[in-house]
Amino acid sequence: MSDDVRIEIEAVPRAGLSTDRLRQAVAGHRQVLAELGVGDAEGLIVPHAAALGHDPGPAAPFRATVFDPIGNRAVELRGTLDRPEEAEVRPSAFRPQPSAGELTAAAAVLRADPAFPPGDDVVVYRPMPPLADLENPDGTTVRRPTLGVYTPSDPTGVRHRIVAVDLTHRAVDWTPAGIDLRMHHDCEHTVPEGVDALADRGGPDQVHVKVLRGDTVLWDLLVVRPRASAPQNPGVGGGVELRNVRYRGRLALRQAHVPVLNVEYEQGTTFRDDASFETRFSAAGSDPVGWGWRLCTSPPRTILERTDSDSGNFQGVAFHHDGEELRIVSELAAGWYRYASDWRLGDDGSIRPRFGFAATANPMTCKVHRHHAYWRFDFDIGGAADDVVEQIDAGPISPDPVPVIRETSRRRADGRYWQVRDKSSGHGYRIHPGPYDGTADAYGVSDLWFLRHHPAELDDGNPGPRDRAAVNRWLNGESIDGTNVVVWYAGHYYHDQAHPQPHQGELIGPELTPF
Known part of the structure; x- marks a missing residue:
């Protein structure tokens, strides 16, 4: 850094509703709970709700998607920061990407599966696509994060497998539909970091x-x-x-x-x-x-x-x-x-x-x-x-x-x-x-x-x-x-x-x- 240049950095809060404040509003919003088919807000994924617009004030608008990972359903809330309990509720097709914690939990289920390959060089990583949800006969869906299994020393030469993990039932699908699952080649030489190595240590947003x-x-x-x-x-x-x-x-x-x-x-x-x-x-x-x-x-x-x-x-x-x-x-x-x-x-x-x-x-x-x-x-x-x-x-x-x-x-x-x-x-x-x-x-x-x-x-x-x-x-x-x-x-x-x-x-x- 140049001697005559200074960089000053100061943590500041984001404008909007905190996760705790929005969860409190959701808990008292009967339509949200009814739309998601849940009895309370526990277990719902509730985000920080950013304020919209320039120089947002106390009554600025917000939009936020509240997600139920068990039912694999979401609703969007559209309201104002000063009255989140009165927010309009709309159905939403949005499905949040798996979080680092969700991937770590899925990796634990995967490693406990009898079909998980042996060896110290096996890496469980984050693949594409991030989700392989399963549709039930009644039209409901099961949320299933995907994981990649990298096995460079596999005796059959299959280096990559992509699996889907149902966290609710602690089950692994080794052949999820619509995903090319068994791959014998690498397109890059850099070994990916495992999902459990990507922990977020906090800090300001x-x-x-x-x-x-x-x-x-x-x-x-x-x-x-x-x-x-x-x-x-x-x-x-x-x-x-x-x-x-x-x-x-x-x-x-x-x-x-x-x-x-x-x-x-x-x-x-x-x-x-x-x-x-x-x-x-x-x-x-x-x-x-x-x-x-x-x-x-x-x-x-x-x-x-x-x-x-x-x-x-x-x-x-x-x-x-x-x-x-x-x-x-x-x-x-x-x-x-x-x-x-x-x-x-x-x-x-x-x-x-x-x-x-x-x-x-x-x-x-x-x-x-x-x-x-x-x-x-x-x-x-x-x-x-x-x-x-x-x-x-x-x-x-x-x-x-x-x-x-x-x-x-x-x-x-x-x-x-x-x-x-x-x-x-x-x-x-x-x-x-x-x-x-x-x-x-x-x-x-x-x-x-x-x-x-x-x-x-x-x-x-x-x-x-x-x-x-x-x-x-x-x-x-x-x-x-x-x-x-x-x-x-x-x-x-x-x-x-x-x-x-x-x-x-x-x-x-x-x-x-x-x-």
Whole structure:
């Protein structure tokens, strides 16, 4: 870290209803208990309910999904923070991803099963898909987290098996329907960490960060760690999330995260990936506010930099300033996938969102596939109102920016970039596509969307088909000329392990530059 740059980190609470407060409201909400068919709130999975909107007050709206793991059913609550007992209740098809505790419990059931293979080299890991629920004849379903069993010395050569575990009945299904279960090959050489090695040691969910050079505050922002990032319940997180991002005192971004992350294989398999499950990486330094937040003395190293290990000494969010920019980084796990969630905040006001892709030993990723990461940038240049999006198609003669006045989507093209500008001050940010960000295919849908801000439009709900991003559902022709503007930006990463592209191993993401 540069001698004349200081990083100040302070833990701050998130706005919303705590788990205990929402559970209290659920316990007194007869419709919730009736819809789930339970007698009390004990045993229900009740989340922290984040407040929606800008600068939420005591009566801010919230949405939260309450889940019964025994009945494998959920309801969504829509209400206000001051009266959660009066929240509207709706049925929900959302099923939360298995938690670390749930996976550890499932692993104990699996290891006790008579068919569990012998040997000290057996690893029980988190595979894809995360759930293999079973439908009963009466239409009810049984929740069954999946586990991968990696047996490198199996005498039959079967290295990977994917099983489903019914925790309620403590039963293992070694051949869950619809999953390719017996695999004889590895697509990567890095042995995955076992599920019992991924314990969360606690620590704050959110911190206030300042970057100071001398007496000048360059950056002032909130950082939310992946495990608490929006959107969740419903939703599967957004990686490292930034909020209320100010450069030299001027507001630039109200919120920035990756709410949609998916992958499609050429043979047709698709996944919607979890962007909230933190895994370990290497980071040396101190923890000024407790576990999960590390101020580094050298650059942190995710699996992209290590390449030989799925372990590490840290789990959470790491900060490092190299003299020119602040790096904010975490590593995520979605099954065998490993993702680097990375932000670079330059001393010159530039913002470089980055996302990286890797994997541990698995039977899938050597098949040709494409990852798609969708950033959501809630631009509030100097404030929430009076912003405009403009498109520039650069050429031999510098053209005038063309305002985009209605909600729409766009594809990237050579020389094309966009800017979000505050009409009053003239200040703004230009959005230049990154060199490895690709262009959308049919599955990727598009490259950018320009939308009017609505507090609940944090997540597309994964309505399908095939886990495809559904940001288009919000395009309804609203004006975005002089309003509160949200930009969705998609990066598309092509991975062919047999024929590597020059960009493989690189991080994708746009360049946001101030003007």
